[in-house]
Amino acid sequence: MSQRLKTLVVDDEPLARKGLSVRLEAFEELQLMPECPNSRTAVDVIVEEKPDLVFLDIQMPGLNGFEVLKAVKEQGGELPTVVFVTAYDEYAIKAFEVRALDYLLKPVDDDRLKECVERVIAENSSFDTEQHEKLVGLVAEVTGQNAEDLLKTLSEGGDIATNQYPDHIAIKDSGEITRVAIKDIKWIDAAGDYMCIHANDDTYILRRTMKELEKELSPQLFQRVHRSAIVNVNQVEKLCNQQNGEYHLQLKNGQQLKVSRSYKDKIKQLILGQ
Incomplete structure (x- = not known):
């Protein structure tokens, strides 16, 4: 060789x-x-x-x-x-x-x-x-x-079900429908009665609830980090512990997201493999 x-x-x-x-x-x-x-x-x-x-x-x-x-x-x-x-x-x-x-x-x-x-x-x-x-x-x-x-x-030779989660999400805005690839979504946050979908360098407004949207996203790729935020775990660069005891995630593009205490341990395990 x-x-x-x-x-x-x-x-x-x-x-x-x-x-x-x-x-x-x-x-x-x-x-x-x-x-x-x-x-x-x-x-x-x-x-x-x-x-x-x-x-x-x-x-x-x-x-x-x-x-x-x-x-x-x-x-x-x-x-x-x-x-x-x-x-x-x-x-x-x-x-x-x-x-x-x-x-x-x-x-x-x-x-x-x-x-x-x-x-x-x-x-x-x-x-x-x-x-x-x-x-x-x-x-x-x-x-x-x-x-x-x-x-x-x-x-045992059994069949495994195919992926139940969609590859794209359809977003309607001003009479137009945009198909956004799920893998391109970096994070999602709530803005009143709307969801802000941050994908690549664009932000899309989706008129749905966080709970409804969460059901369509694979938990292996997306994790709730706050009651009003969901993150694509592949976009996470690090989990930071601040002096006041709070935590936040830093994404690869520099964006920071607050992590609520109730999600801290789950995020450390599922996102960082700790």
């Missing part, structure tokens, strides 16, 4: 993450990247840094491993070669073997890890068409289910 494979380890458990990384250092064909401690960071790193190989934990706060890959696709990123890591030995073997996708069971066995890495290296970290289609198909089945439930359903 002429080039080492850029390799990323994603796991919210520090010991598991470090333990796997240390053992992967023994393979000179792999070039280890800084570890990812949560799912949100993983999405950004995969999209921006384009690793060749990712060891991806399935059960993580915020987004599970399947949803990490779905978010990568939604942001236009390329899917790398993926080795799923899971503790669900009852379901994982059948679920992944039927798709010819590689997996590791926790605690990871040294011999199994060696076999897995050698297989990836032998294939030169490249998908064949069939393998790629199987991974894309698996990601497409994700609907925000609990990881264990999803694996059980897959292993």
Whole structure:
């Protein structure tokens, strides 16, 4: 192999993450990247840094491993070669073997890890068409289910419902109807009896209630941060703790949104993977 494979380890458990990384250092064909401690960071790193190989934990706060890959696709990123890591030995073997996708069971066995890495290296970290289609198909089945439930359903050959949330939202204004892509919405705030939809660099006025609108937005992508505000979690840059004890979110475009105390813990878990 002429080039080492850029390799990323994603796991919210520090010991598991470090333990796997240390053992992967023994393979000179792999070039280890800084570890990812949560799912949100993983999405950004995969999209921006384009690793060749990712060891991806399935059960993580915020987004599970399947949803990490779905978010990568939604942001236009390329899917790398993926080795799923899971503790669900009852379901994982059948679920992944039927798709010819590689997996590791926790605690990871040294011999199994060696076999897995050698297989990836032998294939030169490249998908064949069939393998790629199987991974894309698996990601497409994700609907925000609990990881264990999803694996059980897959292993039993069950069907997973397709995404129940729309890709666009129709906004009527002055006799015109504008279709706004859901993924382009950065945040939403209430203005009296109206909703202000902030998408890309535009703001649209929607004559609906926050409660009605929230039902049409995937909770894996949008989170309520205040009684009058909803945010696209992919737009969040950081959660800030102010001196007065209040919290606010800073978005990638510099916009700041107040986080009410009742939503603070949920936001820390679901958005920041803490």
